[in-house]
Each structure stands twice: as structure tokens, then as C-alpha cells.
Amino acid sequence: MKAEGTSSGQVLRIGSAINLAGGAISEYERLHAAVWPEVLSQIARSNIRNYSIFRMDQQLFSYLEYTGIDYVADMANMAADPEIQRWWEQCQPLQQQVPGTSGGEWWRTLPEIFHTD
Amino acid sequence: MKAEGTSSGQVLRIGSAINLAGGAISEYERLHAAVWPEVLSQIARSNIRNYSIFRMDQQLFSYLEYTGIDYVADMANMAADPEIQRWWEQCQPLQQQVPGTSGGEWWRTLPEIFHTD
Numbered sequence: 001m002k003a004e005g006t007s008s009g010q011v012l013r014i015g016s017a018i019n020l021a022g023g024a025i026s027e028y029e030r031l032h033a034a035v036w037p038e039v040l041s042q043i044a045r046s047n048i049r050n051y052s053i054f055r056m057d058q059q060l061f062s063y064l065e066y067t068g069i070d071y072v073a074d075m076a077n078m079a080a081d082p083e084i085q086r087w088w089e090q091c092q093p094l095q096q097q098v099p100g101t102s103g104g105e106w107w108r109t110l111p112e113i114f115h116t117d
Numbered sequence: 118m119k120a121e122g123t124s125s126g127q128v129l130r131i132g133s134a135i136n137l138a139g140g141a142i143s144e145y146e147r148l149h150a151a152v153w154p155e156v157l158s159q160i161a162r163s164n165i166r167n168y169s170i171f172r173m174d175q176q177l178f179s180y181l182e183y184t185g186i187d188y189v190a191d192m193a194n195m196a197a198d199p200e201i202q203r204w205w206e207q208c209q210p211l212q213q214q215v216p217g218t219s220g221g222e223w224w225r226t227l228p229e230i231f232h233t234d
Contacts, residue, residue: 053232055227055230057217108173
């Protein structure tokens, strides 16, 4: 996600994509059916709301809403959380970046081409 | 989308995918940058809210929230709307279904494997 400015009170909708590694579907889904409470708490503290992940075969598509005012700082706080780091150590070997992912991103952020409230 | 039951007051989140035909990106994005007001009105009348489409190369991912109590009836109303039919005549030649799409679906509905409010 690029460091786009967000103004207070505005919701930033973020769609992104990543692939699953071969054979990783069942383990990834098992982890995500019971995400650790510490991970969910940090997601909320980082001002992420209404966060869903959908799967199409080996592809994952995520949708979330960022409600804070400093996305870069909130993501830095998330990355610094030891429980998040431990969670990512579980998840990242199960994932493979999609072509076109920008340097510095793990999931590829996708442009929104339509929205209606 | 399967005819899943929804209870009153509950939001049904729907993620789905379709491909764009070769060469169709610019025309599809042009249409979706200025969706006809009649189409947006029918979407709202069909109890669809917070509807976004994201693009990854030739792939489209959509996220929407259904807030009604009879999804099948609301989708039938949408399909019967002449302006919606005229809109779909513009859009469908620009799209190609993804493998694995169920009979009766146009976009492929994807299972949600994670959600946090």
C-alpha cells in the first residue's frame, strides 16, 4: 500500500491479492478459521475494520477498510507487534507474492475501479 | 451466488471474480468511472451497499454487502430492470467468466475464509 494521505473521518478501502503456495490451502484456512485474539486486537488498534479474505483456488483476495489518520504509522505499529510477527511467520511460508507486487508490499494492492456506497 | 438464506438485519458479504476480455480494460474502466444513475439506483433498490470493484491486470474482484432479506428476489428484480439489462449488454462482452464459475452465475462467487468486523 502506498503512503496515501487520509483525512480524518474518511474510510480508505483497500483491495489486495496474494497467492497460496502449492498444498497450502488447508493449513491457511485452518489458521484463518481461528485467528489469534492478539492478532485481531492489533488489527483493530491499527484502525482496520471490516476485513475479509476470499479465496479463488490458489488466489487470495482481501478487502479491508482503514479508518485511521496515519496509515504508515499504523502499519509500522502492526509490523512491530511481536504477536503479529509470530503470526506472519506462520502465514508467509504459505503465501507467494503475485507478479506486479510493488517493492515493500507483501500483498499486491489493487486499484479500485468502481465504488458505490 | 447461491440462494443462501439471510435474516433481517444481517449483512451478507459477497466477494466474486471475473476476467476482462483482451483489450477491454480501458473501455471497462471508462464505463465504470461513470456508471449510469439508473444502474446505481437499482443497485440500491436491490439492497446492495458498499460495492467496490478492484482490478488486477485482466482480473476483476468485487466486494459488496447485501442488506436485504430476500437475495433471490432482489437479484430477480435487478435482472428484470431494462436499464440494468442495457448496462449488462455493455459490460458482458468486455468480460470472460473464470473457470469454476457455477451454472447460473456470471461472476464467480468466492468463499470467505476470514472476517473480522
